[in-house]
Amino acid sequence: MENMFRLMDQDQDLTTNRCIWVNGPVIVGAGPSGLATAACLHEQNVPFVVLERADCIASLWQKRTYDRLKLHLPKQFCQLPKMPFPEDFPEYPTKRQFIDYLESYATRFEINPKFNECVQNARFDETSGLWRVKTVSKSESTQTEVEYICRWLVVATGENAERVMPEIDGLSEFSGEVIHACDYKSGDKFAGKKVLVVGCGNSGMEVSLDLANHFAKPSMVVRSSLHVMPREVMGKSTFELAMKMLRWFPLWLVDKILLVLSWMVLGNIEKYGLKRPEMGPMELKSVKGKTPVLDIGAIEKIRSGKINVVPGIKRFNGNQVELVNGEQLDVDSVVLATGYRSNVPYWLQENEFFAKNGFPKTVADNNGWKGRTGLYAVGFTRKGLSGASMDAVKIAQDIGSVWKLETKQPTKRSRGSLRRCISQQF
Numbered sequence: 312m313e314n315m316f317r318l319m320d321q322d323q324d325l326t327t328n329r330c331i332w333v334n335g336p337v338i339v340g341a342g343p344s345g346l347a348t349a350a351c352l353h354e355q356n357v358p359f360v361v362l363e364r365a366d367c368i369a370s371l372w373q374k375r376t377y378d379r380l381k382l383h384l385p386k387q388f389c390q391l392p393k394m395p396f397p398e399d400f401p402e403y404p405t406k407r408q409f410i411d412y413l414e415s416y417a418t419r420f421e422i423n424p425k426f427n428e429c430v431q432n433a434r435f436d437e438t439s440g441l442w443r444v445k446t447v448s449k450s451e452s453t454q455t456e457v458e459y460i461c462r463w464l465v466v467a468t469g470e471n472a473e474r475v476m477p478e479i480d481g482l483s484e485f486s487g488e489v490i491h492a493c494d495y496k497s498g499d500k501f502a503g504k505k506v507l508v509v510g511c512g513n514s515g516m517e518v519s520l521d522l523a524n525h526f527a528k529p530s531m532v533v534r535s536s537l538h539v540m541p542r543e544v545m546g547k548s549t550f551e552l553a554m555k556m557l558r559w560f561p562l563w564l565v566d567k568i569l570l571v572l573s574w575m576v577l578g579n580i581e582k583y584g585l586k587r588p589e590m591g592p593m594e595l596k597s598v599k600g601k602t603p604v605l606d607i608g609a610i611e612k613i614r615s616g617k618i619n620v621v622p623g624i625k626r627f628n629g630n631q632v633e634l635v636n637g638e639q640l641d642v643d644s645v646v647l648a649t650g651y652r653s654n655v656p657y658w659l660q661e662n663e664f665f666a667k668n669g670f671p672k673t674v675a676d677n678n679g680w681k682g683r684t685g686l687y688a689v690g691f692t693r694k695g696l697s698g699a700s701m702d703a704v705k706i707a708q709d710i711g712s713v714w715k716l717e718t719k720q721p722t723k724r725s726r727g728s729l730r731r732c733i734s735q736q737f
């Protein structure tokens with residue numbers, strides 16, 4: 312990714328430059344978080360500009376997820392503010408349904424992101440009290456650099472902006488195919504193949520399950536401890552149950568109950584090599600951001616031997632992998648389900664609100680959404696889509712209240728003209 316940011320600086324000859332004043336906030340990212348913030352601003356008649364590096368909204372969902380993906384939290388925890396899912400959507404909408412919902416959401420709230428604009432740099436100019444946001448967009452022959460100048464900057468680039476590619480001895484010389492889970496679409500082409508899935512978060516588990524369903528032979532690398540809970544207990548969503556219990560009981564007690572329920576449904580999973588962490592599942596999610604696995608069938612495949620659980624990797628040798636227990640496995644292909652990270656440190660020139668890991672420093676004390684000098688973050692509180700929705704509502708209220716004080720509230724008749732002068736080129 313660093314390379315991508317560097318490449319964009321080359322070919323200066325073909326570069327054209329523009330500068331655009333934005334009368335309102337600039338939102339970086341047109342995923343669910345950026346869309347939710349834009350919709351809430353739209354409802355308050357605050358104009359905005361959304362910048363998106365991809366050529367579509369929700370690029371994580373449209374381009375970097377596998378075919379069989381469904382939301383794994385019930386739909387009421389995944390809908391964005393001000394527009395519920397259609398009633399005929401199932402409890403766990405499919406990826407296609409979720410994308411369709413997001414497309415109609417963008418249409419309904421008149422959100423028209425500027426696509427193919429990758430933010431390269433953003434800094435607060437103390438002298439003017441304004442943010443300067445630089446993007447590069449590339450076509451075949453030209454490169455356009457645009458600088459947006461605005462009072463508010465909303466970071467909505469997500470917790471999953473870039474893939475994590477681990478450095479493993481010998482992997483670069485491995486003779487088979489190596490892909491990251493975000494490029495895995497289906498197990499179709501892996502039938503009969505020995506596939507090493509590195510990582511056992513929700514991605515690793517679901518990729519392994521999909522591979523097993525397509526008659527591949529997956530081995531899943533589990534190098535440390537993890538929590539697995541059934542997606543449902545007696546037909547009720549485990550996550551929903553946890554949320555309900557948290558209204559009445561302390562976190563540690565909810566975790567104890569969840570562990571008993573998980574044991575009743577899944578049995579003792581430690582005997583398959585899936586060791587549980589000391590800390591409970593919801594506490595671990597809230598303290599370290601590590602999402603528990605919500606099982607939709609992988610454990611059954613492990614039990615029946617269709618998914619082979621293996622310990623950490625020592626190194627790759629040709630088409631073999633050597634594990635930390637000394638065992639050697641033949642491998643045809645590798646899927647790195649090794650997770651994601653934020654890309655904020657690569658482009659945002661700021662170190663007071665955002666930490667080096669690209670997350671706001673204040674996530675733990677529930678202030679992960681507001682920085683100083685007009686800076687905001689949406690979707691970084693490690694609470695999935697419902698956390699993003701909560702941030703979006705607060706951010707739009709915060710910006711909206713200043714906006715209302717400083718601008719005359721437009722009447723319905725003058726709204727059209729307000730929107731037409733959102734940006735001005737000079």
Ligand SMILES: Cc1cc2nc3c(=O)[nH]c(=O)nc-3n(C[C@H](O)[C@H](O)[C@H](O)COP(=O)(O)OP(=O)(O)OC[C@H]3O[C@@H](n4cnc5c(N)ncnc54)[C@H](O)[C@@H]3O)c2cc1C
Nearest residue numbers: 340342343344364370371382383429430468469690695696
């Ligand atoms: C496979 C998978 C399944 C998931 N399932 C669920 C679920 O069921 N429920 C749930 O609550 N959460 C789920 N999540 C968590 C996920 O983080 C959210 O669903 C959601 O996508 C977060 O939205 P976001 O807008 O914050 O980030 P994203 O969806 O990642 O959107 C960020 C956008 O910013 C753009 N961008 C990044 N950098 C730049 C830049 N420099 N310039 C311009 N644009 C940029 C990206 O292209 C992207 O379109 C899942 C995550 C994954 C990976």
Ligand SMILES: NC(=O)C1=CN([C@@H]2O[C@H](COP(=O)(O)OP(=O)(O)OC[C@H]3O[C@@H](n4cnc5c(N)ncnc54)[C@H](OP(=O)(O)O)[C@@H]3O)[C@@H](O)[C@H]2O)C=CC1
Nearest residue numbers: 381382383477510511512513514515534535602648649650
């Ligand atoms: N259906 C759904 O809704 C789905 C939701 N998701 C969500 O997407 C987000 C990302 O999930 P995911 O992609 O699974 O990422 P995670 O960060 O949750 O998991 C990454 C996994 O990779 C392992 N890992 C990392 N590096 C190595 C290495 N060098 N060797 C061995 N193992 C390694 C980690 O192990 P360790 O813990 O030891 O570091 C961990 O098991 C989560 O929030 C998840 O809930 C994902 C898929 C489906």
Ligand SMILES: O=C(O)C(=O)Cc1c[nH]c2ccccc12
Nearest residue numbers: 384550596602603693694695696
């Ligand atoms: O699916 C994800 O990645 C999420 O972050 C959703 C989520 C938020 N809190 C949780 C607790 C347990 C399982 C999933 C989630």
